[in-house]
Amino acid sequence: MPIVEVAGAAGGDLSPVLTRLSAAELAITALGGGSGGTGSRLVPLYVFIGESNAGGQAALSDLSSDEKAARLAVQILNNTSLAFEALHIGVNNNIGHFDLAPNSTHGWEAGLATDVEADDYLTGTAYLVKAGQGGSTLAQWADDGEYFATFLTRVRAAVSLLRGAGLIPVVYVWQSHGINDRLAGTPIPTWKNLMIDLHERIRRELGYVPVVMTKLMALNNSAFNTAMAEIAAANPATFTVETEGLGLQDGNHWNSAAMKTIATRMGAVSRAWGEVDGYPLGQAKALATAAGAVLTPTPPGGPVAPGTWTDATWTSPSNATDIGGGILERIGGVAGSGAIAASGIAAGAPWGYEVRTTPNVNGSIYTVIYVDDSSDLVAPYTSPRTFRTAMLVVAGGLHVISDSTASNNVASIADGDIFRGFRDGNDMIYQKSTDTGSTWTTVYTHTGVLVGATTLDVRAFWAATNGGTQRIRVRTGL
Numbered sequence: 394m395p396i397v398e399v400a401g402a403a404g405g406d407l408s409p410v411l412t413r414l415s416a417a418e419l420a421i422t423a424l425g426g427g428s429g430g431t432g433s434r435l436v437p438l439y440v441f442i443g444e445s446n447a448g449g450q451a452a453l454s455d456l457s458s459d460e461k462a463a464r465l466a467v468q469i470l471n472n473t474s475l476a477f478e479a480l481h482i483g484v485n486n487n488i489g490h491f492d493l494a495p496n497s498t499h500g501w502e503a504g505l506a507t508d509v510e511a512d513d514y515l516t517g518t519a520y521l522v523k524a525g526q527g528g529s530t531l532a533q534w535a536d537d538g539e540y541f542a543t544f545l546t547r548v549r550a551a552v553s554l555l556r557g558a559g560l561i562p563v564v565y566v567w568q569s570h571g572i573n574d575r576l577a578g579t580p581i582p583t584w585k586n587l588m589i590d591l592h593e594r595i596r597r598e599l600g601y602v603p604v605v606m607t608k609l610m611a612l613n614n615s616a617f618n619t620a621m622a623e624i625a626a627a628n629p630a631t632f633t634v635e636t637e638g639l640g641l642q643d644g645n646h647w648n649s650a651a652m653k654t655i656a657t658r659m660g661a662v663s664r665a666w667g668e669v670d671g672y673p674l675g676q677a678k679a680l681a682t683a684a685g686a687v688l689t690p691t692p693p694g695g696p697v698a699p700g701t702w703t704d705a706t707w708t709s710p711s712n713a714t715d716i717g718g719g720i721l722e723r724i725g726g727v728a729g730s731g732a733i734a735a736s737g738i739a740a741g742a743p744w745g746y747e748v749r750t751t752p753n754v755n756g757s758i759y760t761v762i763y764v765d766d767s768s769d770l771v772a773p774y775t776s777p778r779t780f781r782t783a784m785l786v787v788a789g790g791l792h793v794i795s796d797s798t799a800s801n802n803v804a805s806i807a808d809g810d811i812f813r814g815f816r817d818g819n820d821m822i823y824q825k826s827t828d829t830g831s832t833w834t835t836v837y838t839h840t841g842v843l844v845g846a847t848t849l850d851v852r853a854f855w856a857a858t859n860g861g862t863q864r865i866r867v868r869t870g871l
Contacts, residue, residue, distance in 0.1 A: 436555060438520045438562040439663070440548055441501060442595075443569040446607065447525025448490040449500020450642050453483050455649035456503060466509040467502065469521045475550040477520065480506055489543070492527030500525075501567060503649065504656025520562065522551045530574045531587035536594055545598065552599075564599050565663040569607040571617035572645050585620045592624075592631065597739035597848070603630045603666045605659045611637050612644065630666070634658040702747055705734035705851075705867040716864075723855050723863040731854030735869040737767055740846035745815025748784055749866040750806065759856045760786045760865045761794070764814070764821070767848040781849070782821045782842040784812055785856070786865070793823055793837045803837040812836075815870070819843045 441447045453461065460482065467480040472489035480486060482499050489495075502521060509519045524544040526533070534540050548564075555562045574584050592604050606625070608618045618633075625631045635658070639651035647655065704719030712730035716722050723730040738744050746764075750757035763783030785792040791804045791812055804812070804825050811826045813833065820840045824833040843849075853865055 434559060435561045435563050436518065436520055437663075438522065438551060438555065438564045439505060440522045440544075440551075440564060440566045440599075441525055441568075442544060442566060443525050444529050444571075444573050445490075445493060445525070445527035446569040446572070446646055447500065447567070448487050448493045448498070448523065448527060449502070449652055450493070450498045450646040451500065451503075451649040451652045452642065453497070453499060456482065456499065460503055460507070464506045464510065466517070467506045467519050467521055469502070469523065470547055470551050470554075472523065472547060475547070475554075477551070477554055480521065482506075487523065490523070490525055490527055491529070491540075499649070500652055501656040501659065504653030505660065507653065508657055508660050520551065520555065522547050524548070525569075528573055529570075530577050530579060531570060531584060531591060532579070534587075534591050541591075541594065548599065564602045565666070566595060566599075566602055566604045567607075567659050567663075568604055569609075571609050571614060571621070575614060575617060581616050581620050584617065585624060588620075588624055592628070597742065600742055601630055603632065603663060605632045605634060605662050607655055607659070608633050608636050610639075610641060610645070610647070632662045632666075634662060702868045702870045705746075705869055707732040707734060708736065709733045718866065719868050720864050720866045721853060729854070730863075731852060733850055733852045734762075734867040735851040738849045738851070740816070740843055740849050744849075745813060745870045746851045747811060747813045747868040747870065748786070749811050749868075750786060750808070757786050757863065757865050758788050760853060760863070761856050762786075762851065762853045762865065762867060764842075765850050765852055766846065767850050769850075780852075781846065782814070782839045784814060784823065791823075791825070791836070793839055795839070795842060801837060816843060819846075 463479040463481045463484075465479045468477040469480045469485055470476070471478050471485055478485060480502060482503060483496050485496065486499055486502050487493055487496050500523075502523070505519065505521065524547050526540045526543070529540055534544075552562055570588065571584070579587075595604065596602055606621050608614075608621060621633050625633050634655060636647070636651070636655060639654055640648040641651070642648040705721075706719075707713070707715035707721045710721070710732040712724045713721050713732050714724060715732070719734075721732050721734075734746065735744075746762065748762050761783050763780040765780040769780070781795060783794050785794050786806065790802050790806050793801045793803050803823060804810075807827070809827070809829070811830055813824045813826070814821050815824075816822075817838075819842070820838055821842055822835060823837040823839065825836050826833050851867070851869060853867065855863055
C-alpha cells in the first residue's frame with residue numbers, strides 16, 4: 394500500500410498535497426529537516442533507467458564550458474569504481490551504458506545539475522545513479538536479466554555508500570522506455586505488463602518510490618504514450634511528463650535543450666512528491682537494509698509510523714468470511730478455515746502485522762496467523778503446514794511457531810491484548826501491548842526465519858475443530 398497519500402487524481406497534479414502533523418513529520422524534523430535543507434541527513438538520490446534516452450544522445454557541443462566542468466552539486470556514482478564523485482559531463486556521466494560511446498554525449502544530468510545549483514531543490518547536493526542501457530526493450534530488463542542485475546548493483550552500492558556516510562537516501566526514479574519496443578513490435582498490452590512488473594521490482598528493492606516516465610516524441614509513439622498515461626493513472630506514485638514539441642537530436646533522441654527541459658519537468662514532479670508528508674521517512678525505513686546496510690533494532694512501537702497500520706482486507710477465503718474492520722470469521726466449526734490478510738509483501742521492505750483477539754480470547758483460540766512465502770500453496774488452510782513463522786492463539790497464551798511443530802509459549806493473553814510481529818533483518822520480532830497499543834514489550838525474537846525470503850504473505854487459519862463463533866482481527870503495516 395502507498396506510504397503516503399496525495400490529493401487529486403492519481404498520476405496528476407500533486408498540488409495541493411495532503412499534509413498533517415504526524416509522527417512521520419516529527420521524526421523528519423528530528424533528523425534535521427524535511428526532504429532536504431542544510432543540516433538534514435535526508436538527501437535526494439536520483440536513479441535514471443531505461444533505453445538510450447536515459448543515458449542521453451544530446452551533443453556535448455551544445456553545452457557551455459561551465460556546464461561541462463566538474464559540478465560539485467551533483468555527486469554521480471562512477472559505474473566503474475562504484476564510488477561517488479562530482480558530476481563531470483564528458484568524463485563520468487555515461488560510463489557502462491550499452492550502445493553509447495562513453496562520455497561522448499549527455500542526458501538529463503545537465504538539467505538536473507543546473508536546477509540543483511540554482512537551489513531549486515533546496516538540498517545543496519543531489520546524488521545520481523545512471524543505469525540506462527541503449528537499445529534495450531523492456532523484456533531485456535527481466536528479473537533474471539543482465540540489465541536489471543546491473544541496476545541492482547549500482548543502486549545498492551549508492552545506498553550503501555550514503556548510509557555509510559550517515560545519510561538517508563530519498564529515492565526518485567526517472568525513466569524513458571518504449572522506442573525500442575516499438576521498433577521490435579512489442580504488443581502494447583505486453584509492454585504495459587512488462588512496465589508494471591519492472592516498477593514493482595524496483596519498489597521491492599527501494600520501497601514505494603515515485604517513478605517519473607517521459608512520454609515519447611509524437612512520431613509513431615502515441616500508443617505507448619497512452620499506455621504510460623494508463624499506468625500512471627493506476628498508481629499514485631507513477632507519473633508522466635510531456636515531451637511533445639521538444640527538439641530532437643535525431644528521430645528517436647532529444648537534443649540538449651530538450652534534455653534540460655525534461656529534467657526540469659521531472660524534477661518538479663519529484664520535488665512535489667518529496668514534500669508529501671511521510672515519504673522521506675518511509676524511504677529511510679524502506680532502505681534500512683538495502684545493500685547490506687546495518688539495520689538497528691526497531692524500537693517498541695513497530696517498524697512503521699503510527700497511522701500506517703490498516704485493517705486487513707481478507708482474500709482467498711476458505712470456510713471463512715471477511716466481515717469488515719479487519720475481522721475474519723470462521724463459517725461453522727470446521728478446521729481448514731482461513732484466508733490471506735496481505736500478499737506479495739517484499740521481504741526486504743519494512744512490514745509487520747498486528748493481531749487482536751476479538752471479541753475475546755476464547756472467541757479466537759486455535760487461530761494460527763502465519764507468514765509464508767507467496768509462492769507456497771494457499772489452500773487448504775489446515776495443519777500440519779510448513780511456513781516461516783507464526784503466532785498461535787490458544788487459551789493459555791500466545792505461542793510462536795514455525796513449520797507447525799516448534800512451539801514457544803511467549804506470553805499470556807487477556808481480553809484486549811494486542812500482539813504485533815514485524816521484520817528486523819532476517820528475524821521476526823514479536824511484541825505485546827496491554828494498553829491498546831500505547832506501549833509495547835518485546836516477548837520473543839524468532840531468529841533467522843526470513844533468510845532467503847523474497848515475497849511473503851500473511852495468512853490465517855483455524856487449526857482445530859471447535860464450536861462457537863470464531864473471529865480474529867488483523868491489521869497490516871506496509
